[in-house]
Amino acid sequence: xxxxxxxxxxxxxxxxxxxxxxxxxxxxxxxxxxxxxxxxxxxxxxxxxxxxxxxxxxxxxxxxxxxxxxxxxxxxxxxxxxxxxxxxxxxxxxxxxxxxxxxxxxxxxxxxxxxxxxxxxxxxxxxxxxxxxxxxxxxxxxxxxxxxxxxxxxxxxxxxxxxxxxxxxxxxxxxxxxxxxxxxxxxxxxxxxxxxxxxxxxxxxxxxxxxxxxxxxxxxxxxxxxxxxxxxxxxxxxxxxxxxxxxxxxxxxxxxxxxxxxxxxxxxxxxxxxxxxxxxxxxxxxxxxxxxxxxxxxxxxxxxxxxxxxxxxxxxxxxxxxxxxxxxxxxxxxxxxxxxxxxxxxxxxxxxxxxxxxxxxxxxxxxxxxxxxxxxxxxxxxxxxxxxxxxxxxxxxxxxxxxxxxxxxxxx
Numbered sequence: 001x002x003x004x005x006x007x008x009x010x011x012x013x014x015x016x017x018x019x020x021x022x023x024x025x026x027x028x029x030x031x032x033x034x035x036x037x038x039x040x041x042x043x044x045x046x047x048x049x050x051x052x053x054x055x056x057x058x059x060x061x062x063x064x065x066x067x068x069x070x071x072x073x074x075x076x077x078x079x080x081x082x083x084x085x086x087x088x089x090x091x092x093x094x095x096x097x098x099x100x101x102x103x104x105x106x107x108x109x110x111x112x113x114x115x116x117x118x119x120x121x122x123x124x125x126x127x128x129x130x131x132x133x134x135x136x137x138x139x140x141x142x143x144x145x146x147x148x149x150x151x152x153x154x155x156x157x158x159x160x161x162x163x164x165x166x167x168x169x170x171x172x173x174x175x176x177x178x179x180x181x182x183x184x185x186x187x188x189x190x191x192x193x194x195x196x197x198x199x200x201x202x203x204x205x206x207x208x209x210x211x212x213x214x215x216x217x218x219x220x221x222x223x224x225x226x227x228x229x230x231x232x233x234x235x236x237x238x239x240x241x242x243x244x245x246x247x248x249x250x251x252x253x254x255x256x257x258x259x260x261x262x263x264x265x266x267x268x269x270x271x272x273x274x275x276x277x278x279x280x281x282x283x284x285x286x287x288x289x290x291x292x293x294x295x296x297x298x299x300x301x302x303x304x305x306x307x308x309x310x311x312x313x314x315x316x317x318x319x320x321x322x323x324x325x326x327x328x329x330x331x332x333x334x335x336x337x338x339x340x341x342x343x344x345x346x347x348x349x350x351x352x353x354x355x356x357x358x359x360x361x362x363x364x365x366x367x368x369x370x371x372x373x374x375x376x377x378x379x380x381x382x383x384x385x386x387x388x389x390x391x392x393x394x395x396x397x398x399x400x401x402x403x404x405x406x407x408x409x410x411x412x
Contacts, residue, residue, distance in 0.1 A: 005150060006349075006410065012144040013402045020136050020398055021123060023052060027132050028116035028125040034076075034099050034166050041071035042098040042162040046079065049098070049135075049160060053081055056143050060084075064178055066162070066170035076162040076170035080182055083142055085152035085409075092188040092342075092408055093157040094138035095365065097164030097171065100127035101387050108389035122392040130386035133393040134192035134401055135160070141405035153412035157182060164193070164365055167325060172365045176372060185374055188339040188408065191366040192380040192401065199351045199381030199400075202343050205256055205332035205359035206367050210289040210297050211324035212304070214239065218317040220273070220281030232283040233272055235315035240266045242307050243287065249303060254292050256332075257359035262291045286324065290361035293329035327363065330370045337375040346407035350400055351381065379404075 030048050033039025050061065064078040077098070082091070103113035103126050111117060116125030142156050159182075163171035175181050183189065194203050216236040221229030246264040253260045267288045272280035291300060308319050333340065335357035347355040360378075369376035381401055385391045 006407065008148050009144045009150070009406045009410070010403050012148055013140060013399055013406065016140045016143070017395065017399060020140055020402075021118060021395065023136050023139075024123050024128055024132055024393075024398075025116040025125075026052070027135075028127055029114055031114055032099050032127070033102050034163055035068070035070040036166045037102050039102070041068070041073060042077055043071065043073035043075065045098050046077035046160065046162070050079065053139065056139065057146050058083075058142075062182065064175045064181070066174040068170050076174075078159075078161045078171060078175050080160070081158045083146065083152065083156040085155040086412070087154045090154045090186060091157040091182070091184070092152070092154045093159055093183065093190065094134070094405055095159040095161060095172070095189065095191050096131045096135035096138060097161050097193065097365070099162055099165045100130065101165050104389060110390055113391075118395070121396065122394050124390055124392045126391055129382055129391055129393040131164070131193055133382065133398050134380050137398050137402035138192070138405050141402040141409060144402070144406055145409055150410070152409040154188065154409075156409055157187075161365065168365050168368060172368050176368060183369070183374060187374075188342055189366075189369055189374055189376040190339060190343065190405075190408070191364055191369075191376055191378045193364045194360060194362060194378045195380035195382050197381070197383060198353055199347055199379070200353050200355050201379070202340055202355050202357050203360050203364070203366070203378035204335060204337075204340065204357045205293070206329055206363055207257060207262070207359070207361045208291040208293060208295065208297050208329040209325060209327045209363045210291065210300065211326075212287045212289070213322045213324050214285050214287065214308070215320040215322070216283045216317050217320070218281050218315070221279050223277040223279050226279055229279045229281065230315065230317050231279045232317060233280045235311055235317045235319070236283040236285055238315065239308060239311045239319065240285065242311060243304070245307070246289075246300070246303065250291065250295055250300065252292055252294060254294070254359070257292065257361060259361065262289070262295065263361060264289050291329075293332075297326060297328050327367055330367065332359065333366075333370060333375040333377055337377070339375055339377045342408045342411055343377055343379050343404070345411065346404045347379070349407055350403045355379070
């Protein structure tokens with residue numbers, strides 16, 4: 001890569017600063033919460049984004065819309081935008097997601113989460129880091145090459161998918177099942193949906209993920225006459241504490257991951273009765289398990305069922321276990337894969353740090369690529385504010401990551 005060419009590209013990206021902020025604000029205002037999280041889906045955001053891409057000079061698009069009756073539009077939009085490179089048949093892909101999580105408790109936000117604003121060099125708003133920071137960065141990295149009239153080494157592919165925050169059933173998983181899906185195993189595939197503050201983590205492995213719903217059914221009665229009922233809440237609470245033994249029974253460690261152990265965390269709790277003086281006959285809670293790849297989720301489920309049966313017998317209740325999400329970890333992307341080397345080279349050039357391959361407990365759509373033996377890598381320089389109140393992204397990170405992507409586009 002010629003140094004003068006890259007200097008032109010970085011200067012061009014710097015000139016886009018205000019345009020990138022404006023696009024962030026527009027995207028944030030177009031709510032894109034999936035139906036499983038109480039929203040209407042990603043249709044309007046995808047429509048706005050595609051219109052903006054056309055105005056920026058992108059011409060080649062392909063749609064992979066997934067049918068979904070649970071949203072008003074009837075579809076969950078997925079599409080790719082491509083730019084032909086010197087190598088027409090090999091692509092460098094940047095894949096980002098359109099959907100965002102709900103804002104949660106609005107009182108914890110300083111302002112309306114869907115009205116993004118700039119303060120102290122950062123953009124605040126729901127979705128600005130997860131995943132719009134790198135969505136916008138990838139777009140303007142590609143635009144910089146177009147505006148400078150520079151032909152990339154490989155062809156460029158920008159993929160925009162729905163349903164990442166839940167199951168990806170209507171997102172990447174749907175695309176990969178299409179006969180004309182665009183990805184190939186020798187492509188460079190980057191999913192900028194995880195990372196750290198310094199940009200030194202290239203995620204090549206993820207833990208297995210298992211989300212479970214526990215519904216405890218007892219017998220409702222007046223709280224002053226507990227002998228007439230079976231307290232589902234008490235039984236469920238006992239089960240929560242019993243499940244803590246999973247940490248000892250699945251206690252292996254792996255230094256590739258941070259944290260290096262399997263985790264089993266009770267999370268969501270559904271409301272039961274609406275008044276204080278009634279013993280609940282039903283109670284529902286959820287368990288989020290992130291399990292090291294050396295364990296089989298079938299063995300974990302077997303152990304959980306044994307623990308659950310013991311609680312059923314003790315409290316004379318019925319406990320129904322249902323799977324919300326289940327994904328067995330697959331073989332990691334090799335630390336020697338071309339996509340890892342490309343990222344290391346670019347990160348060192350832009351941020352002057354050494355990026356290393358590692359594993360995480362969080363799940364990304366890269367897992368679906370790896371399941372099909374596509375060597376995908378997850379990387380981003382982020383402040384890790386996803387899903388939090390007052391989520392923000394540093395504007396300098398957005399510009400810096402755009403330069404990383406542009407550097408990779410220019411590599412041959």
